Amino acid sequence: MGTLTTHVLDTAQGKPGAGLQVDLYRWADGRRRLVKSVATNHDGRCDEPLLEGGAFATGEWELLFHVGRYFAMQSLDLPDPPFLNQVPVRFAIARDGHYHVPLLVSPWSYTTYRGS
Numbered sequence: 023m024g025t026l027t028t029h030v031l032d033t034a035q036g037k038p039g040a041g042l043q044v045d046l047y048r049w050a051d052g053r054r055r056l057v058k059s060v061a062t063n064h065d066g067r068c069d070e071p072l073l074e075g076g077a078f079a080t081g082e083w084e085l086l087f088h089v090g091r092y093f094a095m096q097s098l099d100l101p102d103p104p105f106l107n108q109v110p111v112r113f114a115i116a117r118d119g120h121y122h123v124p125l126l127v128s129p130w131s132y133t134t135y136r137g138s
Contacts, residue, residue, distance in 0.1 A: 023074065023075055023076075023078055023118055024073070024074070024078040024115070024117075024118040024119050024120060024121065025071040025073060025074045025078060025120050025121070026046075026071060026072045026073035026074070026078065026083070026115070026121045026122075026123070027067070027068065027071050027072060027120070027121075027122045027123075028044060028067075028068060028072060028085060028122065028123050028124060028125065029062070029065070029066045029067040029068075029122075029124045029125075030042050030044075030062050030066045030087065030092075030124070030125045030126075030127060031066055031124065031125070031126045031127070032066070032092075032096075032127065032128070033126050033127060033128045034093075034098070034127075034128035034129060034130075035096065035098075037066075038062070038064065038065050038066025038067075039062055039066040039089075039092060039125070039127065040062055040063065040064045040065070040066055041061055041062060041092065041095070042061065042062045042066070042087060042088060042089065042091075042092040043059065043060070043061050043087075043088040043091065043092075044059070044060055044061070044062065044068070044072075044085055044086070044087055044088070045058070045059045045085070045086040045088075046058045046059070046060075046072050046073070046083065046084070046085055046086075047083065047084040047085075047086065048079075048081065048082075048083055049081065049082035049083065049084060049112070050081065050082075054084060057072075057073075057077075058072060060072070072085075078115070078118070079115065080114075080115050080116055080117065081114065081115060082112065082113075082114050083112070083113055083114070083115060084110055084111065084112045084113075085110070085111045085113075085123055085125075086108055086109070086110050086111075087108065087109040087110075087111070087125050087127070087132075088107075088108055089104075089106050089107065089108065089109050089125075089127050089129075089132070090103070090104040090106060090107030090108065091107075093106075093129045098129065100129050104129060105129060105130055106127070106129060106130070106131075106132065109125065109127065109132050111123060111125065111134050113136075120138070121136065122136065122137035122138060123135075123136065123137070124137050
């Protein structure tokens with residue numbers, strides 16, 4: 023069986039993205055369905071895998087990171103509305119294994135990759 027995990031790094035402040043809301047969606051038939059909504063812990067990680075065991079399945083998935091809300095709570099001088107509000111990351115799970123999808127984010131940019 024496989025697992026899906028994520029973590030958020032706040033590259034603007036050089037620290038973990040703690041308290042950031044992350045929504046997990048499953049895509050099927052052109053529609054997305056909310057599977058889980060969590061907040062990152064003090065280390066910018068989720069306390070448990072987003073998917074594991076019987077919930078882990080091949081197919082299209084999306085992580086929606088609520089970065090606008092997160093950065094609004096920081097002591098940064100930012101415009102309203104924010105340049106980045108929600109960051110969607112759509113990806114596919116093709117086989118069992120560990121899928122780690124981190125987000126490195128600032129108020130102005132982001133990057134992601136399949137981690138280990």
